[in-house]
Amino acid sequence: MSEKKHIEEAKDISLGYFITGGLVLAIAVLLGLLTRISQTGMLGNVPKLYYSLMTLHGMAAFVGWGCFTSIGLTWYVLVKTLDSPLHSPKLVKFIYWLFATGFVLLVVSVLFGNFGGSWVFLYPIAFYGYWDTWAATVWTLGVILAGVGIILYGLEILLTIRKAGYGFWAALGFESFKKDFDEMENRVPLPAVPFAVIGLGMIVATIPFAILLIYQFLELIGLINTRMDALLAKNMLWWFGHPVVYLILFPVVGFFYYVTEVYAGMKLIGERYAKLAWALATIVQNFIGAHHVYNDMAQAPWIHVWSQLGTYAIIIPSLISIFSITATIFISDFHWGVASQYMFTSLAFWLLAGMSGWVNATISLNIHIHNTLWVVAHFHVMALLALSTMIFGMGYHLITDYTEGDFNKNLASKALWTYVIGALGFTHFWFIQGLWGGIRRSYASTPENLTLLTYLSIPFMIIAVIGIWINVYVAFSAAFGKSKAAPAATASAS
Amino acid sequence: MSFLKQVKMFLIAFGGVGVILLLRFLFTGSTKISPGSQNAIAANLDESTFTIVRLFLIGLEFLWLSFWAIFYIRLSMKATQPASEDTKKKIEAFEPKYFQLVAALLVLLLILSFAIPYIGGDEVEQFHNHTNDQPFDKQVNILAHQFYFEFDVNNNGTYVQSFSKDNPEVVLKTNVMYLFSMKTTDTTHGFGLYSPDGVLLGQNQIVPGYDNYYYFQFEKPGIYKVLCMEYCGAGHQVMVSYIQVV
Ligand code: HEM
Numbered sequence: 001m002s003e004k005k006h007i008e009e010a011k012d013i014s015l016g017y018f019i020t021g022g023l024v025l026a027i028a029v030l031l032g033l034l035t036r037i038s039q040t041g042m043l044g045n046v047p048k049l050y051y052s053l054m055t056l057h058g059m060a061a062f063v064g065w066g067c068f069t070s071i072g073l074t075w076y077v078l079v080k081t082l083d084s085p086l087h088s089p090k091l092v093k094f095i096y097w098l099f100a101t102g103f104v105l106l107v108v109s110v111l112f113g114n115f116g117g118s119w120v121f122l123y124p125i126a127f128y129g130y131w132d133t134w135a136a137t138v139w140t141l142g143v144i145l146a147g148v149g150i151i152l153y154g155l156e157i158l159l160t161i162r163k164a165g166y167g168f169w170a171a172l173g174f175e176s177f178k179k180d181f182d183e184m185e186n187r188v189p190l191p192a193v194p195f196a197v198i199g200l201g202m203i204v205a206t207i208p209f210a211i212l213l214i215y216q217f218l219e220l221i222g223l224i225n226t227r228m229d230a231l232l233a234k235n236m237l238w239w240f241g242h243p244v245v246y247l248i249l250f251p252v253v254g255f256f257y258y259v260t261e262v263y264a265g266m267k268l269i270g271e272r273y274a275k276l277a278w279a280l281a282t283i284v285q286n287f288i289g290a291h292h293v294y295n296d297m298a299q300a301p302w303i304h305v306w307s308q309l310g311t312y313a314i315i316i317p318s319l320i321s322i323f324s325i326t327a328t329i330f331i332s333d334f335h336w337g338v339a340s341q342y343m344f345t346s347l348a349f350w351l352l353a354g355m356s357g358w359v360n361a362t363i364s365l366n367i368h369i370h371n372t373l374w375v376v377a378h379f380h381v382m383a384l385l386a387l388s389t390m391i392f393g394m395g396y397h398l399i400t401d402y403t404e405g406d407f408n409k410n411l412a413s414k415a416l417w418t419y420v421i422g423a424l425g426f427t428h429f430w431f432i433q434g435l436w437g438g439i440r441r442s443y444a445s446t447p448e449n450l451t452l453l454t455y456l457s458i459p460f461m462i463i464a465v466i467g468i469w470i471n472v473y474v475a476f477s478a479a480f481g482k483s484k485a486a487p488a489a490t491a492s493a494s
Numbered sequence: 495m496s497f498l499k500q501v502k503m504f505l506i507a508f509g510g511v512g513v514i515l516l517l518r519f520l521f522t523g524s525t526k527i528s529p530g531s532q533n534a535i536a537a538n539l540d541e542s543t544f545t546i547v548r549l550f551l552i553g554l555e556f557l558w559l560s561f562w563a564i565f566y567i568r569l570s571m572k573a574t575q576p577a578s579e580d581t582k583k584k585i586e587a588f589e590p591k592y593f594q595l596v597a598a599l600l601v602l603l604l605i606l607s608f609a610i611p612y613i614g615g616d617e618v619e620q621f622h623n624h625t626n627d628q629p630f631d632k633q634v635n636i637l638a639h640q641f642y643f644e645f646d647v648n649n650n651g652t653y654v655q656s657f658s659k660d661n662p663e664v665v666l667k668t669n670v671m672y673l674f675s676m677k678t679t680d681t682t683h684g685f686g687l688y689s690p691d692g693v694l695l696g697q698n699q700i701v702p703g704y705d706n707y708y709y710f711q712f713e714k715p716g717i718y719k720v721l722c723m724e725y726c727g728a729g730h731q732v733m734v735s736y737i738q739v740v
């Protein structure tokens with residue numbers, strides 16, 4: 001098999017990102033476990049420790065891990081599916097170092113400077129904390145670097161797709177409107193579409209947030225002396241804060257498409273409807289962040305209503321994709337391996353997470369669960385059972401390709417069970433606490449009469465953490481292990 | 495140096511330093527604090543309509559999950575051989591119908607969602623006022639600070655904190671439409687109102703620089719709890735007050 005040079009390069013790059021993300025996740029989930037343990041009082045009366053750990057856990061797990069893995073694996077999938085080189089591998093490596101530097105700054109800000117504004121550090125809390133001003137400054141700078149990296153990621157995707165010879169609108173799914181769609185010769189490969197959509201989405205989403213960050217930075221170093229309007233700042237935060245979730249979700253759907261096609265040995269069915277759904281997502285994705293602001297009565301009511309409508313509409317791409325993937329698996333000669341096992345688990349839990357999300361998205365229900373542990377349960381099901389399973393699945397696919405199948409598959413498949421048992425277990429204690437009014441981001445375990453659940457959740461968290469560590473171990477030993485030289489040698493020989 | 499090598503060096507360096515930093519942080523990085531007042535946070539479960547809703551949600555979720563588990567096992571057994579051409583055709587023909595089904599379902603949920611406030615009763619509906627131009631009987635001013643609330647019950651500038659759970663200083667009446675007008679003096683806080691049996695009746699964000707309005711009419715007497723619902727700093731967990739309703 002002759003592997004092209006640009007594919008080899010993309011493999012290396014994606015693997016580098018992916019294992020960095022693995023390490024970040026391994027640390028982050030340990031911090032999450034410590035966060036929960038600190039709530040039990042075992043470490044003493046340590047509210048600041050709890051809030052700082054929570055902050056670093058949230059940012060590392062979500063943005064750190066997301067940036068390195070979903071962005072990292074994007075490069076490989078894009079190059080393979082388009083069968084065309086990256087627009088600029090140099091830029092892609094530069095983005096890596098931007099994230100790496102940003103991440104180091106975040107760690108320093110929390111572990112040295114005790115920053116603890118939560119991962120959203122809702123403006124103006126940076127100025128009212130128990131941390132030093134320098135810590136908030138370093139934190140802001142770290143997030144700015146990540147933000148720049150994310151904007152460049154979006155640009156690089158769009159440029160790579162253009163380099164492969166596809167049109168901008170076609171890549172966003174709008175070619176599904178063409179009458180002769182079924183006869184068209186040169187259609188954009190479906191797995192590339194979610195990447196184009198998120199590429200554009202992140203550019204649009206990140207710019208206002210970057211302005212907010214720069215404003216906050218200038219205020220922290222004393223160059224600006226006027227507070228920004230807090231409601232405007234909140235809207236700028238969530239204008240970015242919701243789409244940044246899609247920075248993980250949409251690439252993951254791209255991985256789904258790609259892996260399904262590989263293991264099913266056929267093109268996905270329902271391409272036209274899927275593209276239609278993505279065209280819809282292109283339009284809607286940037287206008288629904290205000291669903292995080294449902295409880296701000298200072299906000300104009302029409303924004304509430306609009307963001308609920310938009311949020312309902314964005315469910316469509318998920319439901320359509322699930323149909324295409326499931327139906328394709330069903331009718332094909334599907335090959336079950338480590339990657340596809342992880343993928344299927346992800347698919348099942350995607351729906352579970354989506355269901356609890358419906359409650360959050362609905363204004364009239366939101367006032368009962370906003371900022372409760374219900375929400376925390378919802379996004380941990382999403383993050384652990386739906387997203388990180390698929391990201392590991394995709395990673396295992398890449399590793400299979402990189403090591404030509406020579407890695408510890410047995411251990412990898414066993415680790416999958418720790419996900420299901422651990423994550424499903426501990427999130428359910430949160431679901432219950434949240435429905436009974438227990439609030440999130442509170443050092444006190446609430447409601448008080450359900451404190452027992454806090455203790456009960458810890459063993460499950462430990463199981464989940466162990467599962468993640470096993471996965472990271474398998475990935476590391478495959479990437480840096482003994483078989484490392486072999487594939488490169490085969491490639492140069494052929 | 496190849497990219498992967500560079501990554502490896504970075505990870506070794508970062509991982510090593512990171513572990514040292516973390517240990518240092520855990521042992522020395524955090525000083526203990528005990529903000530203003532340490533009120534117990536209590537919520538008692540009671541047979542309320544909400545309990546039914548909650549149980550329904552959890553039950554629904556488990557059913558959903560079992561459905562997928564069964565489906566998964568069936569599919570993985572089936573999927574080792576390809577389906578017949580006939581099945582393929584049928585599934586492809588089903589796609590447009592599925593699309594319509596999804597759209598119909600979403601529209602249905604949407605209608606349901608906007609109907610919920612009317613099904614849920616007055617207590618829920620009252621939270622959806624964004625301005626202070628609705629009729630009300632009495633105005634109560636609330637100031638939120640790090641890390642306590644202050645209440646001006648008579649709208650005359652005299653504020654009380656009402657920390658005591660057994661004997662709250664703030665006493666309000668049933669069947670009076672209150673307008674809570676809320677301000678913060680520092681960062682964003684939240685106003686969460688819990689019924690005597692621990693149900694989170696609703697909440698509102700207290701955004702700096704704005705008057706944040708909240709209408710409420712108490713239906714039952716008892717001790718209601720007010721809890722800060724937005725993370726505001728190291729003493730967030732102690733921002734609790736009580737309201738006695740007679
Ligand atoms: C074994 C795995 C994990 C454990 C034990 C864990 C634990 C925790 C705990 C205890 C909290 C604080 C909740 C609260 O009291 O409000 C939390 C918050 C959070 N977690 Fe996790 N988590 C895990 C995995 C993840 C993953 C994989 C992600 C994301 C991809 C994630 C993202 C977050 C975020 C964004 C927050 C919110 C932080 C904030 O409010 O500032 N977690 N987690």
Ligand SMILES: [Cu+2]
Nearest residue numbers: 242289291292
């Ligand atoms: Cu959102």
Ligand SMILES: [Cu+2]
Nearest residue numbers: 722724726730
């Ligand atoms: Cu608070």
